[in-house]
Each structure stands twice: as structure tokens, then as C-alpha cells.
Amino acid sequence: MIRKIQITILLILFFFPNKVHSLIEVDITRGNLNPLPIAVSPLFSDEKTINNGKTELEISDIGSEISKIVENNLRRSGLFNPLDKKAFLQKPDIAHFKPRFEDWGLIKAQALITGKVSLKEDKLKVEFRLWDVLAGREMVALAFTTVPNNWRRVGHIITDKVYERLTGEKGYFDTRIIYVSEKGPKTRRIKRLAIMDQDGFNTKYLTLGNELVLTPRFNPTNQMVTYLSYFKNLPRVYLLDIETGLQEVVGDFPGMTFAPRFSPDGKKIIMSFAKDGNSEIYTMDLENRIVEKLTNHPSIDTSPSFSPNGKYIAFNSDRSGYQQIYTMKSNGKSVKRISFGKGLYGTPVWSPRGDLIAFTKLHKGKFYIGVMRTDGTGERLLTENYYQEAPSWSPNGRVLIFYRETKSDSEGKGFSAKLWSIDLTGYNERLVETETDASDPSWSSLLSN
């Protein structure tokens, strides 16, 4: 009897494969304890391409290096389980043209990525395909051409396409993180602005460390950064053009300007301005330099962040006696306290989807990263630690990056500052590797499309 049922099921699968298992789907709204088994076949490249890669880019085998980037991205997302390449039965070139699905099914792969890469005359041509192994069909096929130096980005773009096809949401892999690189003793930390790909590669240092720099944030096109610099011992908000390296002071008022962020259209900077012991929130129009004061209260008002539609601003204030989160309209009207839980709340950041605000919470000597709805309801704490703060959203609003510091003794022994990421689900907490100690991360939007 049981055997009979099994046979019928097999027959159904056989006759209606597309209907029964037509789509692999990855649910990203819940913590994923069963990541999808996926086989990332090395991208096939011919002899000439391999040699060109060795001489021009100094990498051993460009196709297999790109597939490693994809594999690493998928693994770190927590949603996929890239299978061990040693178990692969089919060669990359044949797999790319006609995968033998039984072979891939045998190693329990549910999805398969194959590809081909050629490097000729200063052009990197890439083709890749995503296959549904159970249904035995192609899900995505894409080809693109780019400059050879972009080879790592190729891996990230492929990952974004795979992620988008399997989860139904945009990816976050072809992105960068800007952060503050730290070294030296805790009492005299040397801090530099640094930028890297989201997977920790291609680190570049944007300042020399001669002056203290803090809290860098991208503009919407990822070409500019606003940050706080203590240049000439005057803490002021600056703008930096990443390509040209040109720096310009924007918050040059007699006092301290700090906590800067761009408006969603990139035309304004919102920041705090402290003078005579009082911090207020201002915006500055970058074109005509017109300044608008938004708050007017003798308390500390800081850490402002725009909603993605630009209509609202979240900030933190201690006007109630303790640091709490407030929202207001972008003209400064309708100020409303939204955090009412136990403890102190700071660093509100609006999710790119607009429905949530991420924050730092301090309660009973512990620091939490959490999220709440924009009216303050539905508070959810994602992670607890000795010290952590400053969450920044991935462009698809599924992951938060933040920094964490460890305890130290009076000599500073034991101290470290590192970047960490966690999914909105509260699962998949991961160290984000950086060359040095790091803090104040800010996630870019997607670089392509």
C-alpha cells in the first residue's frame, strides 16, 4: 500500500514536474533553519582567459574565484547552503550547457548556478544560469560585459540575481560599507574613514588618521559621504567626494555640528548643531546652503534620520528626562514620542521599506539592537551585548549592520571594536571581517540598477 502511494507520487512528479516543483522559494521573513542546498559550479573559462587573469589581475583562475565570491555571499546570507565542490560530478563547461539534473539531485542540490567567463581585449564577458534541479529547468540566464577590474563585482551581481529570483526580493550584495577604521590605545584611538565591499574585500582608506573622524554616511548615489571630522580641532560636519577625495566643510557654525545624514533625495543634510550646551536638529540645503532649524527645545536632540519618502524624521531626545525616540514631520511639526519601553533609546534609523525603525537600546547595563514600527509599537530586540550601537540597514531592509565593543581593563586590554550583522529575523548574527578594528558602519544602496 505504502509502496503504491510512493509510486503514484513519483509518477506525478514525473508527468507534471513543472507544476509540482516548478519554483524553489526561499522564505526570508522567518529565521531560516534549513538553508537551501545550492551547488555553485565554478564558472568555466578557457585557457586564454585563465592566463589573461593571471597576468592582468593576478588571480589563479578567474571563473573559480568568481564562484567563490558567490558561494561566500550565499553562505553568509544564512538562507543558502552552498554544497562542497568536491562532490560535484559534472564538469563546469558541460554543466553550463546541459546540466545532468540527476547528478546534481544526487548530491541534494535544489538549485544550481553555472557560468562561463572570458577575458579578452580588456573586456570581461560573463554568462550565468540558475537552474531548478528538481524541476529540471532554467530559472535565470544572464550575460553581461564589464571591465576586468570589476571581477569581484561580477560575483556580487550574480548573487543579487540569484537572491532576487529565489526570494522574490532585491539583494544587497553589490554594495559597499563605509566605516571608521580604528587602531591604537583606547585613550588615543586613531580613526580613519574606510570603505570596502560588503564582503570585506577591496578596503580603501579615505583619510589619513591625522584627525578624529566619526559617523560617515553615504548619499543616495553612493558617491558622497557626510561625516564628522575634528579637522583643526573643530568638530564639524564634512562632505567627501569618494572618487576625487575632495573634502568640504558643510556645518561651519560657531559650535559643534555632528550626527549628519543625507535626505533621501540627497539634496539636504540633516544634522545636530550644539551651541551653549544645547543640541538642536537642522537641515542644510546643499545647493543654496539655506539652513532650517527643526527642533526648539533645551534638551539634547540628535541622531536624526529621514523616512525613505522624506516626509518624516526620527531622532532621539532626552526632553522627557531620558534619551527616547521621537518622530516629527520634515518641517519640524507634530513631534511625537514613540519609544515607551524600559531603558534608554537612541540612534533611530528608518528602514528603506519605510515600515520599521531600527534603534539602539540601553537597559540594565546591556545594549540591544532592535526594531519597532514607526509608531513605536511592535518593539523587537534582535541582539543583546555589553556594548553595541549604530545600526544601518541593508538596501533591501533585511539585514542590519552595527558595531560592537568589548570590555577592557584599565590598561585597555581586552578592548576591540568590530562590525557585526544580523538579519531582521534576529537570526544569522555574523562578524563582518575588517582589516582593522572598525565602528560606525553605513551600508550603501545597490551599486548596479
Place this chain on the structure above:
Amino acid sequence: MNLVKILKNAFLVVLFSFVLSACATKTKQMGSQLQGDVYTGTDTVEYLAKGVPDRVFFATNESILTTRSRDTLRKQAAWLRKNPSINVVLEGHADERGTREYNLALGERRANAAKDYLMTYGVSSNRISVISYGKERPVDSGSNPLSWSKNRRAVTVKAN
């Protein structure tokens, strides 16, 4: 035999009371360095001139000047009045138990609290500039209440 035992016991009692008193001195020391959670010790304090301490300390999240702080600032004001050519920078600091941006604002508030007090005691505002370092420049790296109390401070530094 008995004597040995007695001596041994006596030795143990002495040893024990020694340990106890050592503990007591330690807690007393710690207690005498903190009033509420405001640092009252002198470990990190430097002097602008003889008898003129360079810094004042604050309670967690506060910028209110304690009686002791006001006393220190009056001494600084008197010294500044006597030395009219000297300008100062007031550096405001916070401990590491707050978010970076809030701490920058808090440091600014603390430095200004000290500045205002110097001004009421006759120091002209154009001789005092203010800078906040938030939690960026602790004097004590420790992750404990005593270290934090030393870091919650406003320091008067000669600018010329």
C-alpha cells in the same frame, strides 16, 4: 601540643583579620572615590597651578555641577582672573556607556556647564572655548563604574 594548636589558631585569626581589614580598606577606598556615582578621587586630576585642579566630574547622564565641582571651578576662575593673558579650552567628555552621538551632545553640555560657571565668576566668555569629545578620549580604559566615573568630566586646558 596544646600550645602549638593555640598558636596556630591565633595565627589563623590574625591572618583572617588581616584579610578582612585589607578588604575593608579596599571598599573604603573605592567608596571614598565615588559619591553617588560622581568621581571624587584625584587619580587622573592634573593642576593648572598649585591648588587649582584642572577637571570636574559628573554623574551618569548628568551635566549638573556638584558642590565639589563648583569649588574647583571657583579656584579656576580665581586663577584665570589673576592670569588674564591665559585662555582656556573646556573639553567635555562622556563615559563609554552611551551612543556616540548622544555622548557628543552630552560632552558639549558638560563643558558648557563648566564654562557658564567660570563666566559667573568673572571670566570673560571670549577667553573660553568649548569642545566636546563625547566618549572618544577616555582617561581610563576600564570597563567598570570607577573607570567610567573618571571619564565623565570637563577638563580645563590652557590654550596658549
